[in-house]
Amino acid sequence: MPKLFRYGLPIVLLILGAYYYFSPSENAIDNSIPEVVDYNYHIRPILSDRCFKCHGPDANKRKANLRLDTPEGAYAAFKDNKAMHAIVAGNPNASDAYLRLITKDTSQRMPPMNSHLTVSVHEIELIEKWIKQGAVYKPHWAFIKPVQSTLPEADKDWARSPIDYFVYAKMEEKGLSPSEEATKEQLLKRVSLDLTGLPPGLDMQDRFLQDNSEKAYEKMVDELLASKHYGEKMATPWLDLARYADSHGYQDDGLRTMWPWRDWVIHAFNSNYSYAKFLTWQLAGDLFPKPTKEMLLATGFNRNHKITQEGGVIDEEYRVEYVNDRTNTFSKSFLALTFECARCHDHKYDPISQKDYYSTFAFFNQVPEKGLFGTIDASFADPPNMSISTKDVKAILKFINKKDTSSVDVMIMADSTHRRPTYVLSRGNYDMHGAEVTMGLPKSILPFDGKKYGQNRLGLARWLLDKNNPLTARVFVNRIWAQIFGRGIVKTVGDFGMQGELPTHPELLDWLAVDFQKNGWNIKRLVKQLVMSATYRQSSTLTKNALKTDPENIYLSRMSRIRIPAEQIRDQVLASSGLLNREIGGPSVKTYQPKGLWEVATSGRGSLMNYIQDHNQDLYRRGMYVFIKRTVPPPSMLIFDASNRDQCEVQRGRTNTPLQALVMMNDPHVLESARIMASKLSQEQGNLENKIKQSFRKIICRNPSKKEMDLLTIYYQQEEESFKKSPQKVQKLMKIGEYKLEKARNTSATAALMLTIQLIYNMEEAIMRV
Structure with missing residues (x-):
């Protein structure tokens, strides 16, 4: 057999197998024409x-002066031929838009040949039937106020919450059925990771496994929601969205101190501030009649953007960039719309004009800031700012983890006493002023009444929380759903616009949004609703039929199996080994990092020119506290798709690369954690089987199978034999990491157990939420 074929055959088989399992099946793509063709969905x-x-x-x-996004434009007579119309309701053969789709004349066919876009036969048939049925236009689904529909029929023996009725109905429609409930071990690990970001300890595992009461799971959910680590887990994705970092960005990338704001976010989630309060204080806490220091601190949300400290920049150019950043962050965070596309011209897809963009821009254009301010070493925060003293921490801001007696300066929001005029900027250029605009928002979402809401950021918050605003509740509910289930009801979590995905369960999304508003925007209540559902409690076991019918698990006939976020991978390793420092809040820390990364990327100025690693307990803080320098983010976390915090990021990607395996095999924290766990177990009484089993339970959070135990035992024995022959390797392994144990046993048995534990850390299940 030729060498190429010998090695190529497995690859060919792998590709064919992947095609068979992952290519859409007849069931996955529905090419039938619905009885009623809907404008929004079809x-x-x-x-x-x-x-x-x-x-x-x-x-x-716009070409040919023709608009197809509005009924007025589509139905109107052509200017150069009054007898012709793009769309004639009820008559496809009189509709020029339809005739252009089916013509054989390539010079007339739409989309034009040079666009490289095509419309399928199925799509043409949909358009034809839609026109025959009256070509009824509807407002974009996301701009229609949500309404709670009645619960559909469902298997009442399976359903545990209203959520399950909607999910079951969709499953049944697609020929799917629910999976069995996950095991207690799987369920506890899943809910612990989702609510606190930490694996359950052995004590928690034992308590839950021994509790056979009907309320056992709910009691565990309540315990996790009450944990101080709940706020940390909920805060982490919000830090991505708020583009929190410990440096200013741009080339100089100097130090900034905004960690007290991060402490506030954790405190707000732990205290279960309503989303209305959480939103309002961050957008406009400074605009209340008598704002407290906590309200002012919350507004740091809008000062987390990048700031330049480089000489020679044009001050106004960068000041405008900061306002653009706040405008874009506002639209992505609270509306899930791509306002930034309208900075230079009217939005090509969504009903957001360039004037709308700069009317929104006007809310954030009143801050008395400069484009270039401050010092490279951040000796004080750029104004407007606020000083936090030890007295403040003791009396008012008790949630701030401040260890020394010196004051901490943080940037906050404030508006100038004089209104700065705002102009439409031609092509988005800071110095090309067009027409002056006042504060406002797109009418397509909800008209902004300045007298009703107020002409400032507080009015903006009131507009967001208006019961008629169609987006605010939907967007937040969908984001929490995505955090819990791994995929949003609207897959494009950051885009509810025309180019975004349609909701897979629109009635469920609307039901949850209205329910969220009716119940005081209560975040913990929402989270508990999701994790208590039968939908959440399903096994993640994948059947061949489910894989072919619904490979992406769009219809939720099983629980999604997803890799945990970058910060949690670090937390999982440290927590399972007992090394984790569970301190809440405080300044960011610099942990193990390859040498020279900052030095090759720096401009050669400031305190962040060189990387100076922290020591002792600071090395073992949670991943969310690891120092983020924007130009050189923590490499091990970046490899696992963490955000570099350059801009608002509402949804991280999930990739699989060989580098991730190399991190788990070589990262000092993984090796050090394996060393410490092995050393502690070596000091305990008990046989090898119990020590391997205990390690497995700490990391994987379930009991190992017999096959797993056999493989791990064989591996341990092989490694122990190898270390006996090369004792010098034992000493080298036992020196990894800075953590010291007084009674460490540096023996071949300890080293073999260390590598066995490292092997468990490298199991896929170690970093998966199943």
């Missing part, structure tokens, strides 16, 4: 993808 996605770029909201790029 037609608008086609038009948005293929037509709106040239025939949409952007007047500057």
Whole structure:
């Protein structure tokens, strides 16, 4: 057999197997024509993808003076031929837009050949039937106020909450059925990781396994929600969204001190502040009649953007960049819309004009700041700022973890006493002023009444929380759903616009959004609703039928199996070994990092020019407290898709690369944790089987199978034999990491157990939430 074929055959088989399992099946793609063709769910996605770029909201790029995104534009007579219309309701053969789709003349066909876009036969049939049925346009689904529908029929023996009724109905529609409930071990690990970001300890595992009461799971959920670590878990994705970092960014990338704001976010989640309060204080805490220091601190949300400290920059250019950043962050965070696309021209897909963009920009344009301010060493925060003293921490801001007696300066929001005029900026250029605009927001979402809400950021918050605002509750509920289930009801968590995905369960999303509002925007209540559902409690075991019918688990007939976030991977390793420093809040820490990374990336100025590692207990803080220098983020976490915090990031990607395996095999924290766990177990009484089993339970959070135990035992024996022959290797392994044990046993048995534990850390299940 030729060498190439000999090695290539497995690859060919692998590719064929992947195609068989992951290519869409007949069941996965529904090519049937529905009885009623809906504009939002069947037609608008086609038009948005293929037509709106040239025939949409952007007047500057519009071709043939034709709009297809509005009924007025689509139904109107052509200017050069009054007898012709793009769409004639009820008559496809009189509709020029339809005729252009089916013509054989390539010079007339739409989309044009040079666009490299096509419309399938199935899509053309949908458009034809839609026109025959009256070509009814509807507002974009996300701009229609959510309404709670009645619960659909469901298997009452399976359903545990209203959520399950909607999920079951969709499963049944797609020919799927629920999975069995996960084992108690799987369920405890899952809910512990989702609510605190930490694995359950052996004591918690034992308590839950021994509790056979009907309320056993709910009691565990309540315990985890009450944990001080709940706030840390909930805060981490919010830090991505708020672009929190410990440096300013840009080339100089000097030090900044915003960690007290991070402490506030953790405190707000632990205290279960309503989302209304959480949102309002961050957007406009400074604009209350008598704002407290806590309210002012919360506004640091809008000062987390990058700031330049480089000489020679144009001050106004960068000041405008900061306002753009706040505008874009506002739209992504609270509305899940891509306002930034309208900075230079009208949005090509969504009903957001350039004027709308700068009317929103005006809310954030009143801060008395400069484009270039402060010092490279951050000896004080750029104004507007606030000083936090030891007295403040003892009397008012008790949640701040401040260890020394010196004051801490943080940046906050404040508006100037004089209103700064805001202009439409031609092509987005800071110095090309167009028409002056006042504060406002897109009418397509909800008209902004300045007299009703107030012409400032507090009015902006009131507009967001108006019961008629169609987006605020939907967007937040969907984001929490994505954190719990691994995928949003709207997959594009940061884009509810025309180019975003349609909701897979629209009635469920609306039911949850209205329920969230009705119940005081209560975040803990929402989280508990999700994790108490039968949908959440399902096994993640994947059947062949489910894989072929629903490979992405869109219809939730099983629980998603997902890798835990970068920070939690670090937490999982440290917590399972007993090394984790569980201190809440405080300044960021610099842990183990390859030498020279900062030095090669620095401009050669400031206190962050060189990386100076921390020591002792600071080495073992949670991942969310690891120092983030924007130009050189922590490499081990970046490899696991952590955000570099350059800008608002509402959803991280999930990749699989060989580098991730190399991190788990070689990262000092992983090796050190394995060393410490092995050394502690070596000092305990008990046989090898119990020590391996205990290690497995601490890391994987379940009892190992006999096959797993056999493999780990064989591996241990092989390594122990190897270390007996090369004792010098034992001493080398026992020197990894800075943590010292007084009674460490540096023996071949300890070293072999260390590598066995390292092997367990490298199991896929060690860093998966199943």
